Amino acid sequence: MSEATISDVTVPLARWIAGLTPDAVPERVRTRATHLLLDGVGCALVGAQLPWSRVATGAVLDLEGAGDAVVVGTGRTTSGPAAVLLNSTFGKGFELDDFHPVAPLHSASLVLPVLLATAQHQGGASGAQALTAAVAAFEVGPRVGMALHGSQMLSRGWHSGPVFGTHAAAVAAGRLRGLDAERMEDALGLAGTQSAGLMAAQYEAMSKRMQHGFAARGGYYAAALAAAGYTGIKQVFDRPYGGYLAVFREGHDPDPRQIIAGLGEAWHTELIAVKSYAAQGGLHGTIQAVLELRAEYAVDPATVERVDIRVGHTVYHHGWWTPERPLTAVGAQMNLGYAAAVALLDGTVMPPQFTEERLDADDVWQLLGRVRVHLDEAVQRAPVHERFATDLTLTLRDGTELCRRVVQPHGGPLDPVTNEEIVAKYRTLVGPLMPTTRLDAVQRAVLGLDGLSDIGELGELLAGPVAGTLDRNGTVR
Structure with a gap:
């Protein structure tokens, strides 16, 4: 050398x-x-x-x-x-x-x-x-x-x-x-x-x-x-x-x-992960932990006294700052507290959770005020594939603590989103925007890419306008 x-x-x-x-x-x-x-x-x-x-x-x-x-x-x-x-x-x-x-x-x-x-x-x-x-x-x-x-x-x-x-x-x-x-x-x-x-x-x-x-x-x-x-x-x-x-x-x-x-x-x-939620990847462990506890214990958000989230350096620095009301959609999609609040309240984190109305909703901000995010040095010292790990605790008003650790959220190498789930996601997202014939044709062209004589065929399918537009609610108009 x-x-x-x-x-x-x-x-x-x-x-x-x-x-x-x-x-x-x-x-x-x-x-x-x-x-x-x-x-x-x-x-x-x-x-x-x-x-x-x-x-x-x-x-x-x-x-x-x-x-x-x-x-x-x-x-x-x-x-x-x-x-x-x-x-x-x-x-x-x-x-x-x-x-x-x-x-x-x-x-x-x-x-x-x-x-x-x-x-x-x-x-x-x-x-x-x-x-x-x-x-x-x-x-x-x-x-x-x-x-x-x-x-x-x-x-x-x-x-x-x-x-x-x-x-x-x-x-x-x-x-x-x-x-x-x-x-x-x-x-x-x-x-x-x-x-x-x-x-x-x-x-x-x-x-x-x-x-x-x-x-x-x-x-x-x-x-x-x-x-x-x-x-x-x-x-x-x-x-x-x-x-x-x-x-x-x-x-x-x-x-x-x-x-x-x-x-x-x-x-x-x-290893490339496919998202299940409309938020930055570092928030997915928190979202999954909240949704699992919510489902397992039928948690009523009104009974939650405190939400504690422990994460490593990357997720903490990228995903946490004290939010100010109202957040923009992009800010909310980056913020651990907002993601935890809407996951607990709504049971999902998708486009409807980032409407102007939801971003400024009283129930969201009341719960957001009870969220605490902690930097956990132990996560940073963990093996590289565990550095997006999340420890979440819901403390209820009666003193009960519900805890969940997510080492890797669904989509990570230990639990990848399947090809079938990707197809279902595509059809759910795009289905409202175009006729089924075009929806199917795009899917066939991409999944059969090896067989296309010219990728321009895919370009032509993607070129035309769709049937509607999405408003800030993620709703087709």
Whole structure:
């Protein structure tokens, strides 16, 4: 190793990406990848109809104008980069999208928009090519995140997904463009220099929905520039001065080996978690614990004197601050106290729990005032897959304490959401928005991606407007 590098992972990674073949990916991984993409499609179609997405669409199309790239669920088209930005923003529109439990990023919202726009720009790409590109991207994003110890980035205030996500997007676009290892290395370097994202967006900013879109657009550009011969940073993960890991390492010690650990053997595609609730992933343990106690003991929220939630660093810093009335929808979807309150009161945490009326409801805020969140150092010292663990105690007015520990919520590696559940989620979310014939056709196209002669067929199915729009209540109008 030369003095100019601190590791040797960038080139091996680029070679693996460029050399990945469909036959090298186990069938179960390919099947899971199609279901992750279906979940991404459902989230994007729903997200496209939300009021803040309408604001984003108007602003971006005013800047970019018309083009040939599909803006999902709107009947509009625009330039490739603008479509990537918007479609990714739609995928993040209502906190229903996937997340990686160890290296937090939202993969489908990065990968799906890039696949659609790149294929359109290239004049077509087969479904088999797109699926292999998706798997490569699903593998690379988390590995880059794990090299930075994943959730530590959230604890330090970075929006981890946009920090890791540029690489996932660049890989998806680069694979469809057929970049060789040298050009893929350029694309990774061009992606790394665009990585950023501030987690303070979580409190009230619409831009929280768009930050993965910035990363997706950055990766899309990175691959296109590399394909044209525009060179990027070489050995971007290895350089000690100004390299990706060297710069983002401040405050902790990165582990470059994670970037190539288990390539082609251990598949992160199978670890990506699919959400069951419309809230950030770190809140799911609290939601599940509340719902389990509520069901098991028939808890009357009026009898609850106190709610105590114990979590580790990442969930605490990302998910807890003393809320002020009223919260915005995005703030509520990030806040442990709000999630616990509406789960206990309503028995679920889905779009109707984030209406303007519910966000400012007296019963919610009365219960919120009885929530206490505690930082538990023991969780932080636990094995990496247990760092989203939650200990929850409901203290009733008669002194009874009801306790529940959730090491991993449903969706985590120990209890994954099944492919059948993903299909059911897609149909529940999207069913009210379009005729069953179109709903079925989209599902067949995504789950049968391997058999599509051109992924543009999927783009055409997603292009048209849906039957209605969603109001702030998540209700079709």
